[in-house]
Amino acid sequence: MxxxxxxxxxxxxxxxxxxxxxxxxxxxLFIAIILMPFGLGPELALLRQLAPGLLWVVLLMSVLLSLDRMFQADFEDGSMDQMALMALSLEMMVIAKSLGHFIALFLPLLAAIPLAGLLLNIDAAALPALMLSMFAGAPALTLLGAIGAALALSIRRSAMLTVLLVMPLYVPVLIFGASSSASALSNGGAVDMASIAILALMSLAALFLAPLAAAAALRVALR
Amino acid sequence: MVKQKLFFPATGFNTDQELRVSGLACARGARQVFSDVGFHLRAGQALAIYGDNGSGKTSLLRLLAGLLAPQAGDICVTHGSRVLQSHYLGHVDGLKANLTVGETLRFTARLFQGAAEAFDLGDIGLTAYDEQRVGDLSAGQKRRLMLARLAIAPRQIWLLDEPLTALDQQGRALIDTLAQQHLARGGMILAASHEALGFATQQLNLTREAVR
Incomplete structure (x- = not known):
């Protein structure tokens, strides 16, 4: 197995x-970040202040955009039918796909964050805390995304629907992610472990619950 | 014609295996597709399913593969799990355009717990296509690649939806050879088709709106 x-x-x-x-x-991710100074003005102090929050929001947007890649192609080309016949439950299949998604799309995004932060004049001291919070929240984002991607499957051209379904689920992750980054910024880089712990808790809960929900949605879509 | 080579290892399937279907009914949306379909298949037998468009051939095969839930009726096999002993070849091929032919075979072997090493691409008429992108194959070649799944991972029950589609004469002969050898070692085949299938031992006619 x-x-x-x-x-x-x-x-x-x-x-x-x-x-x-x-x-x-x-x-x-890069283009969205590059646009920020054009919209907000080239004031370095302002950008430094806003950088962690902007990075979090743009990361969420990027992840949302990637979600229609999760199951859509498999569903359309018949691979999903084949997966239903494999000796692996659909729940485990969701976890396998989410892990693949995390490695293929999330890790490159996270690797790009420090460079993107540089473009926003980010405080280097706040960077480790920001990265840590993103790592802790990343599994939750991927797995919650899997629910939305699975729910929207049976509707064609459903990328926008997936975004609408998933966005509310991402709000708690964003709140704790951004708050931990902000506190790191004001405390000279000290990591706010409480927020990180809550993010990690969300990730663990998502690992347990999201595969059940996504697999149920996939079963409906296969019908 | 296709060389008469043995595609499968000598070990056969459970010859006591039986597939019993009784009182099966299926509805798609508000439409009753068929009702009270029943048949009985033993190891080594093949059922050809005939019927007009919309008579429920595909639905029947998807029910048997566990991809649809029946409205009524029973499907049971005497040994083991039906789903894990079945191969389903549907209208959509389940192939990935961005993989090469060789990668497709190796992934198939890993995903269905079979062995790709013993498989020779020449057997499905795709010699020297190993590095070719699947997306660049013709429709018939993709069908042939789908057939490779049957040979790579032995499973007793084959559910084939229009297996002859897009295949040339050699491709049809290939299906026939595969099917004969599969039946000889105790396999079972259920195939929906509009054309006569040489390997079929029994047949089922579906008519639109109800019984056979």
Whole structure:
């Protein structure tokens, strides 16, 4: 079963990379960040103040945009039917796909954050805390996204619907993520462990609950 | 024609295996597709399912694959899990355009717990296509690649939806060879088609709106 799990995960990463989704999504993050100073004005102090919050919001947007890659292609080309016949429950399949999604799209996004932060004149001392909070919240974002992606499956051109479904679920993660980053900024880089712990808790809860919900949605879509 | 090579290992399937279907009914939306369909298949037998468009051939196969839930009726096999012993080849191929033919075979082997090493691409008429992108194959070649799934991971029950679609004469002969060998070692085949299937031992006619 482990070999099957890893094969699904491997395939997801390979296809995300080959299809150019990784490059596209990281480019989106950079372009959105580059636009910020044009909108807000080139005031360095202001940008430094806003940087962690802006990075969090743009990260969320990028992840939302990537979600229609999660199950849509498998559903349309018949791979989902095949997955239902594999010796792996749909719940485990959701986890395998989410892990693949995390590695193929989320990790490159996180790797781009320090550079994107530089463009917003981010306080280098606040960067470790920001990255830590993003790492802690990332599994929750991916897994909650899987629910939305699965729910919107049976409707064509459903990328926008997925975004609308998932956005409210992301709000708690954003609140705690941004608050931990803000407190790091005001405390000279000290990590607010309470917020990190809450983010990690959300991730663990999502790991437990999201596969059940997403798999139920997939079963409905297969009907 | 296709060389008469053995596609499968010598070990056969459980010859006691039986598939019993009784009183099966299926509805899609508000429409009753069929009702009270029943048949009985033993190891080594093949059922050809005929019927007009919309008579429920695909629905029946998807019910058997566990992809649809029946409205009424029973489907049971005497040994093991039906779903995990079944291969379903549907209208959409389940192939990934951005993988190469070789990668597709290796992933198929990993995902269905089969063995790709023993498989020779020449057997499905795709010699030297190993590095070719699946998206660049023709429709018939994709169908052939789908057939590879049947050979790579042995499963007793084959559910084939229009298996002859897009295939040339050699491709049809290939299906026939695969099917004969599968039946000889105790496999079962249920195939929906508009054309006569040489390997079928029994047939089921579905008519639109109800019984056979």
């Amino acid at each position: 482990m070999a099957l799990f890893l094969a699904l995960c491997h395939q997801h990463i390979l296809l995300a990379w080959r299809g150019g989704h990784t490059t596209l999504i990281v480019s989106f």
